[in-house]
Amino acid sequence: MFAGLGFGAPLVLIALAALPAIWLILRITPPQPRRIPFPPLRVIADLMPRRETPARTPWWLLALRLALAAALILAVAGPVWNPITGGVSAPGPLVIAIDNGFAAARDWDERTALAEERIMSAERQNRPVAIVGLADRPDTVEALAPGAAMDRLRALAPQPHVPDRASHLATLGAFLSQHGEAEIAWISDGIAFGADGFADSLGEAFAGRTGAVTIYRNPVAEPLMIADAHNGPSGIEVRLVRAGPNGRDTGTLRALDTKGLLLAEMPFSFSAGASETTARFDLPVELDNAVARLEIAGETSAGAVGLIDESGKRRRVGLVSGGTVDTAQPLLSPTYYVSRALAPYAELREARRGIPDPVGDLVDQGVNVLVLADVGSLDSETETKLARFVEEGGLLIRFAGTRLAAGNDELVPVRLRRGGRSLGGSLSWDAPKTFAPFPETSPFAGLPVPDEITVSRQILAEPDGELSRRTWAALADGTPVVTAAKRGEGLIVLFHVTADPGWSSLPLSGVFVDMMRRTIALAGRSVAANAGEGKNGADMAAPQRTLDGFGIWRSPPATAKPIPRNHTSRATLDHPPGFYGPSEASIALNTLLPDDRPMALDYGPFAGSLVPIARAATVDLRPFLLLIAALLLIADTIASLLLGGHLGGLGGLRRRPRPRGATAAILALATLAAIALPAGQVRAQGATGEAPQETARELPPISAEEVERAAITRLAYVVTGNPDIDGTSRAGLDGLTRALVMRTALEPGEPVGVDVERDELAFYPLLYWPVVAGNALPSPAALRRLDAYMKGGGTVIFDTRDAMALRFDGAVTPEGQQLRRMLATLDIPELEPVPRDHVLSRAFYILDYFPGRYATGETWVEALPPEDEASRRPARAGDGVSPLIITSNDLAAAWAVGGRGEPLFPVVGPDPRQREIAYRVGINITMYALTGNYKADQVHVPALLERLGQ
DSSP states (O other): TTTTESSSSSGGGGGGGGGGHHHHHHSSSOOOOOOOOOOOGTTTTTTTTTTTOOSSSSSHHHHHHHHHHHHHHHHHTEEEEEEOOOOOOSSSOOOEEESSSGGGTTHHHHHHHHHHHHHHHHHHHHEEEEEEEETTTOOOOOBBBBHHHHHHHHHOOOOOOOGGGGGHHHHHHHHHOTTTOOOOOOOOOOSSSSSOHHHHHHHHTTTTOGGHHHEEEEEGGGGOOHHHHHTTTTTTEEEEOOOSSOSOOEEEEEEOTTTOOOOEEEEEEEOTOOEEEEEEEEEOOOHHOOEEEEETOOOOOOGGGGOGGGGSSSSEEEEEEOOOOTTTTTSTTTHHHHHHHTTTTEEEEEOOOTSSHHHHHHHHOOOSSEEEEEEOOHHHHHHHHHHHHTTTTTTEEEEEEEEHHHHSSSSSSSSSSSSSEEETTSSSOOOEEEEEOOOTHHHHTOOOOOOOOOEEEOOOOOOOOTGGEEEEBTTEEEOEEEEEEETTTTTEEEEESSSSSTTGGGGGGGGHHHHHHHHTTTTSOOOSSGGGGGGGTTTEOEEEEEEEESOOOEOEEEEEOOEEOOOOOOOOSSOSSESSSOOGOOOOEOOOOOOOEEEEEOOGTTTTTTEEETTTTOOHHHHHHHHHHHHHHHHHHHHHHHHHTOOOHHHHHHHOOOOOOOOOOOOOOOOOOOOOOSSSSSSOOOTTTOOOOOOOOOOHHHHHHHHHHSSSSSEEEOSSOHHHHHHHHHHHHHHHHHHHHSSSOOOOOOOEEEOTTSOOOOTOOOOEEEEOOTTTOHHHHHHHHHHHHHTTEEEEEEEEEOOGGGGGTOOOOHHHHHHHHHHHSSOOEEEEEOOOOOOTTTTOOOOOOOSBBBSSSEEEEEEOOOOOHHHTTSOSSTSSOOOOEEOSSSSHHHOOTTTTBBBSSSSSSSOHHHHHHHHHHHHHHHHHHHHHTTTHHHHHTTHHHHHHHH
């Protein structure tokens, strides 16, 4: 019945033998005689007392006092129900080693209670005690008096990191060498992260005396932990781990914001015997990015908390391609590989085709990152808007290309050299170059650099004093490949190669995904853009607020030190888990690393002698006995006062009416505040379980005229305001339309004159624009619409009509100057004269040259890829239609016919078939604009036959 009862000071129980002596003393000692006052008027009445004072103490009072004495004796003896077991009786000091890492927080009270019991036991044996916190900084082990050891124990607290037991072996070894008869009580958390030789080292130190080591463990209290929390393809993915089965297979994960408000909850469960599982929050992006803290409900430790900083937010990335809609096809689009790399980690927003200002549209949608792939010249309004986006904290990522090589905007991190470097060029190398290892101060530091990544062409940076510090990645010869620079609160990053495999095999490699992921993680963070700043400490982040061992937010301790921004280690005593750096660019340091896998601790030679920590089983009975003794003392005092007549005596109580007790009724007034509960649990889906849909944009109504224009293919010309030129343009397109109807299956409608300032251009596949010197330049809005038209698949024929006016000294004609001013604000690709193997020369007729009214002018189109790049592509046609064709041969005048079909203008040239060839040029251009490069294979017939062996 009393097997579970123990006493801290059993020798005190000898005092119970004195109870009979106390009984005899109390029995023979009468109560204090009653004193009766002597009033002068009642002498006779009070001479004889009505009641005799007994000569002995009443039996009930005697029993009361004996019970009081017994309760005091038992309380002093320190009775404990279910006392702590384990330990040996040794003459040397007791060393209590406590795993006070985060894993001990869940049952910290039970652990400290166990340690207190061992200290009290040592005090009874008159043994000194040493306290060692295995998660604290190693220090000299001291043997203290039990009272001082108790104070040292109460000063311990769970630390928010993994204990480094091995670091204490030296100090423990020194102590044990001086105290050979010492005993160790190790209160273990039972968890290890990797190899842990602490138990084996203790076994060596206590060889032959393994009984002097007692290990206490509570496997049921081993914690559940969050090892990793990141934004995955379908939301926030959380990896939960445990050292092994502990009876807690299910739980709830909670997502909170920076203010501690609950955003969502998600249940999780471990499979039978499993040590890890995954939970996933599928939230809208706005709520997803508001999550700053994840915690396991019911777990009170720093290991059950996962923090998400700015780098873990799901970025909203806008993608803008400089290519036309024909080239923006899967596998050929400049943004295809970027979107594939970022899709699992960001919300992607593709620029809508055909809008005049795609950059401004994406900025208005609230993107954090803008990716421009081969975007060259920017108009002043777009450049201003983009510069403001960066200066206010946005991240701009640019990829090189032919357009950027010819551009001249300032939104690049370094000064660029015109043209570039490629195989076979004037600035060339004999073989493709490989990457050098990433600099230590680069955000890409630590990423592997596969040897198969090569670069065959790139944009060069002009060397200056800042170039080396702004280089994030370079080739083996030191040529920068990725550069970056801060601009205001934001960052501009430039990849000196294209976003597709045209110039480099980088987009085909896995390291490209890691590079893009690390780059977009910098959005919204105040980072050092140049590599040199990492050496002077400018990239260090001071602790802002940290977690204690229980997972509660605290002010950073005095021992906390700043961390580098590329810190990747586990939390330590010097770097507790929490947020570091300014709040707008905080860095989260978690207790565990993403790859951490806790395991059950190997206790070596002590594996068979573990003692469980009896949670909530050890009960100290002293408070209860002292309470009983206090109540008995009060009862004895009242009885003594009554018997002594100080309260009127028992007889007096019988004679007088009993005082009516003030029976107070205790009223429990509980006022419950009306707390408005949340409207509903935050869910990633709506009430029907469907994913939330983005609100459709309200589109303007479509007029009947626009419907009619879209239904019939028409050729269009730009109205210049000059009646003669506009009449020639209309007559020329009318003649070309007749030729198309007669010679092809195409039956266009009547030509249309358009005003680029007001009319919608998307209805017309081909736009003829006669350049007139002296005309006012189109407005920036009109030029943006024209740029969107060309990138949306439209083709513009710019005709300067000045072939006969070209001067031998190379001076530019007025029409040429007008065209240059107009194109300077457009994102124009690199141009070249039409090569002999261009699809334009085979689109319908086989052509050797492209005359109009004149035959001496050059015809320019978008430059084709170099031969070595084209060999890796399906066609030698640029994979699309050139967005513009520039000529000076006055095509419309050669096509122009009157009402009866007669030519209106004579042609100038030696070829009698020049007008016929001019019509063929117009038909080829029209077919090229409508059908693209479908005849590219015809251009390559000789090469195809050669490959087929014919």
